[in-house]
Amino acid sequence: MADFIQPDELFPTAYEPKHKARFIMYIEGIPSFVIKVSSRPKLTFAELTIDHINTKRYAQGKASWDAISIELMDPIVPSSAQAVMEWCRLSYESITGAQGYHENYVKDVTIKLLGPAGDIVEQWTGKNTFITEADFGALDWSSDADMMGVTVGLRADYWVLEF
Secondary structure, three states: OOOOOOHHHHOOOOOOOOOOOOEEEEEOOEOHHHEEEEOOOOEEEEEEEEEEOOEEEEEEEEEEEOOEEEEEEOOOOOOHHHHHHHHHHHHEOOOOOOEOOHHHHOEEEEEEEEOOOOOEEEEEEEEEEEEEEEEOOOOOOOOOOOOOEEEEEEEOOEEEEOO
């Protein structure tokens, strides 16, 4: 009788890729179901140049976390535009020009990537996150199929990959 190669002999571990569409994002005051697109955190290192006699040496400098961008659907109720504007008002009130305290407008943001069974396979937490920009979208008489949306830029002091 012929011997057949078993799948567990070819692949030592089960392989399941992470999918872009399997995520949940938690931001206090914004319903998770309206968040349709999010970038993942990006870490950038500065580069230091060290001049030494006739040559240059390079070293890794300070790390900084880039801002991320999220896109929200904007249903009539609950209004994403209203939720984003309420967060913006914690740092800047456009009518009076008053600025808020840092501790009042920063929030922790959590991104959870899900496996095929809905289990959490990766979790990022952004610490002291605040809004850097809010784009409430364009209006267009020529299109009735497009949904309204809000694009928000978020900056965190740092991100923690918990697992």
